[in-house]
Amino acid sequence: MSSITYVLVHGAFSTAAAWGPTARELTLRGHRALAVDLPGHGLDARETGMAGISTADDVAAVTAVVRALDGPVVLVGHSRGGLTVTAVANAVPELLAHVVYVSAWCCVTGGPSTYASVAPSALDALAPRLLTADPAEVGELRVDFTAPDARDELQDALLADGTRTELLAMLATMDGRESLVVDEAAVTVDPECWGRVPHTYVRLTADRALMPALQDRFVADAEALGLPFRVVDLPTSHLGVQLRPGPLVDVLDDVRVAPS
Structure with missing residues (x-):
């Protein structure tokens, strides 16, 4: 069987750089790993x-990216990156051997608006203060993660199990811009297509940016459709899972794919 390639998809305001420690750990364990910048992010900034x-x-x-790879592909999404993972699995399930959601959005019964009020997070409360422009006027979300008066709240929301130095290093990898519009139909699970791909949910029990109650709702809704996740709990924060990736890579190491 050809080697598995792990394709790593970042979340909102993030970039491929956030996956650096994870990609390094996967590579050291003998795997192939590729972190992508979504359009407009990181080195694809416009x-x-x-x-x-x-x-x-x-x-x-x-x-x-997936089409260009030889052998089984495990598609991994973090946070808002889960929306992209779902949309890709809906569109081309035949190209994927497994999908993994790492405290990521997995909209099952409707788009993100269906789930927005399930479990408001510490980051939701802070978001309006981070905005630097009216999204309706500029056609995108613009935020300032460097505001000194927001650092305590960002620490709590994103990396409560880390140091301030680690938080600032992670924030330095992030973009201040994000797309405003999401195609709700495209990012909602299509049971006939998405359901063909084995799926794992990595539940972060200490996440305060995407609350465990919301993670549980995604898992429960998939279960109700008869499409249960393999669920693995990790006791870490939203960014801590990428900063100290050993436990996550243990989970990814254990992903099983059918022979190609």
Whole structure:
């Protein structure tokens, strides 16, 4: 069987750089790993920002990467990256051997608006203070993660189990812009397609940016459709899982795929 390749998809305002420790650990264990920058992020940043970038652009970018790889692909999404993972699995299930959600959005019974009020997080409360422009006017979300008066709250929401130095290092890898519009239909589970791909949910029990209650709702809704997740709990925070990736890589190491 050809080697598994783990394709790592970042979350909102993030970049491929956030997956650096995870990709390094996977590689040291003999795996192939590729972290992607979604359109408009990281090294794919554009002069026009995120305005006009759509879910379809994200799906096209990730699908192009998956098509270019030889052998089984395990697609891994963190946080908002779960929306892209779902949309890709809906569109091209035949290209994927497994999908893994790491405290990630997995909308089952409707789009993100269906789940927005399930379990408001510490980050939700802080978000309005981080905005630097009216999204309706600029066509994208713009935030400032460097505001000194927000650091205590960002620490609590994103990396309560880490140091301030670690938080600032992680924030330095993040973008201040994010796409505004999500295609709710595209990122909602299509049982006939998504259901063909084995799926794992890595539940972060100390996450205060995407609350365990919301993670549980995604898992329960999939179970109700007869499409249960393999669920693994890790006692870490939203960014701690990427900063100290050993336990996550243990989970990824244990992903089983059918022979190609």
